[in-house]
Amino acid sequence: MTPSREGARIALAVGAALALGFAIMACVSDQPWAALRALLTGPLPSIERAVDGRVVVHRLVRFGAWLQDATTLTLVGLAIAIPFRARQFSLGADGQLFMGALAAAVVSLGVGDVPAAIALPLAFLAAAAAGAAWGLVAGLLKTRFEANEIVTTLMLNVVAVQVYRLVVGRVLNDPTAGFITTPPLPDAATLAPLIARTTVTAMVLVAPAAVAAALFLLRRTTLGYEIDLAGANPWFAVRAGVPVARATVLAFALGGAFAGLAGFHVSNALLKRLPIDLTPGIGLEGIVVALLARGRVGALPLAALGYAYLRVGAQAMERATDVPREVVLVIQALIILFVVSDRLAPLALGLARRTGARVRARIGGRAA
């Protein structure tokens, strides 16, 4: 499908979902228009000229929340999309993210008093390595023991989250904090915000760079080619002499590395310390992002921006109006349903064309 058609398709799907969502809002809310407005404009900052003539930017926090959410989603999207190139349904981004975050925190707290130029790269690499290692386990279980990757990655998520809680609660616990958490990470190991009053850091640039790196790897390297071939037809790949098992394992590990970076983003950019009750689940949102991008790595940032926009807009709607959170979740789910329903848009477009033709014919008939 051409990009323009694909764009029209997605616009149609989102439009249809919003229309249906609005109908639901109208049923449960006294102020459906306000709710829709909050949903659609929530993540945007508002720029106003104050009484004294200065330009004031409001709601930067939400704008920042949008960008940082998109950063995380892009990275966990990569963690799903890369194994999917090898036709592996990895659901393990959550576990990989937790391991990445933990490794980044451990290294940050452990390196002691070193300059940022050393502490940051070390924590960054530790996170990537930990995520990759966690992905590697799922890959090896699949290729060595033919363990179904859907099951193993979900189970490895459970293991990773509990290991994380164990380490944060028993080993890294900061007794002075008043809640169970690690001590704050040293300043040298954390990223400063790029935009004041937000948590938008250099990671917002790392995410597209990560996508570019992944694209280069998949398109230009022999490993990327092996992953593609293993996914497209493993039987053929084996007969052609391609190391299919190795490519599959490395696809898991590569995906895991990016999820690990998402963990670094959480620990060293957003929270700057790791609480024991860090909520799992963002890794699973990576599946949604990969679905929206239809498995195309290059489309991940766009899909992540769109989905993050919706998530932040939904939060805004929840806070500003009487629309309950459940409805917000329903609308999010509807959008995904519409976008992934391949044949819906062609059907609708065809119907629109036929109706248009009929209307034109009728008008033309009258004119004649």
Place this chain on the structure above:
Amino acid sequence: MTPAAAPPAAPPAAPPLAPSSAIALEKVEKRYPDGTLANSGVSFAVAAGETHALVGENGAGKSTVMKMLYGLERPTAGILRVHGRPVDFRHPGDAIAAGIGLVAQHLNLVASLTVAENVVLGHEPRRPGGRLDRVAAAARVRELVEQSGLAVDPTATVASLPVGVRQRVEILKVLHRGARILLLDEPTAVLTPPETATLFATLRQLAAAGRTVLVITHKLDEVKALAGGVTVLCQGRVTGSARMAELDEGALSHLMVGRELSPPAPRRVAGARPAPRIVARGLGYVDDDGAIRLRDVGFDVAPGEILGIAGVEGNGQDVLARLLSGAAIPSAGDARLDGRVFTGLSPRAARALGVAVVTEDRLHDGAAPTLSILDNLLATRYAHPPLSRRGLIDRRTARRWAQAVIDGFGVRAAGPYQPMGALSGGNMQKLILAREIADAPAFLVASQPTRGVDIAAAAALHTRLAALRDQGAAILLISADLDELLALSDRIGVLYRGRIVARFEAGAVDAQTLGLHMTGLGPRRERGDHDAVA
């Protein structure tokens, strides 16, 4: 009509449509949504009770005609008539209701069910409560068997039947639904010579009973043996239509191919035979179920020699090809290339030693249909210069090479980025062979290299194989096509139940004799000593 009067560019005027035509196409056009013009101005008619052959190269639009007649595709222009009435089939149910049945190239049977259950599937006799009436089903199938003369045991499980019998089940299925018009898409592609003969007898009987048969085929002799009339398609258009009585084989061949075929590549002149390059000894294979699939197979192949392997499908050819290409580990024995063992390793290791393979089923493990031509060509060569350096693929060199292959092998394709799956079988097979011989292998295992490929493409593939042989490669040619084996091989071995039961010098044997040995009926010719003919 003479072939010379039918240049491809000028389709003949629509033949007069007899009122008794069972099927008639009038200026039918089929354009797919992606713009591909599969059929254009196609007109021909088949009289009731006639057996009509639809011939032409791969990609000529024959299957599209079948699909339109069976309601799988709708023509974008023109009229289809069945028994004189214009029809508009929206799905196969409409075509079945109009008395049309399709026997597809790939058989659609449920292997775990019995013959009777398969035949009635979809139109079952029922007992009260909606349950299948097995007794009535078996009785119905027995009745069909008697009427049609198709010998099948209704209670047998389909999984236990050879492919020729399965095809009969497919035909019974069509008859059960009351088809008066039978469409067969390359029915003999999967059959052995005796099975083909049986099928032809059946088809003649059906035609004699008043049924109309439209059959797609690539093979001249089949047209000759079967059809009363023939229509030739080329690039989506009708380029010739004739009564068989008016044609001899040469004229028909000319009509089908549009030019004279180059004669098969001459066999290598036998001088003093050089030392063997491939030495296989005692190869055996026991599958996971404990069945012996291959037993004590040994042979030699000299450089510049083609060893043909004949056999009815399922007698161990697939296993032999897998063992020799590293895709399966032999249970016994080994094979050596210039003295080095290359079996029992891996496909990658075998390839590194100079072994190449054209697999039997190109869509399963010979190509990646969803990937581009370029990516398919790369599969065996991407890891080395000039196509990659230090882990980076040189896309520009790769693209140039792919374009050169497309041009050099006469592949009809839009370019290197076209998906492999969009190509016809013949074009796909050309690319696969091109890939496998690109690195000048020392040993090529070619399984069914021209299966389902049109005459012109098959001739081109044969020429390439002969050229590879002349460069000094050893070739093992496994084929169900005896003409191909006899034309290309220097020697021929016959596999029967996993053993080589007979060996011949290719010049000293004919198809009849090979056929006898393939079915286990020949006098035992194996001399026990593998070197006897080597």
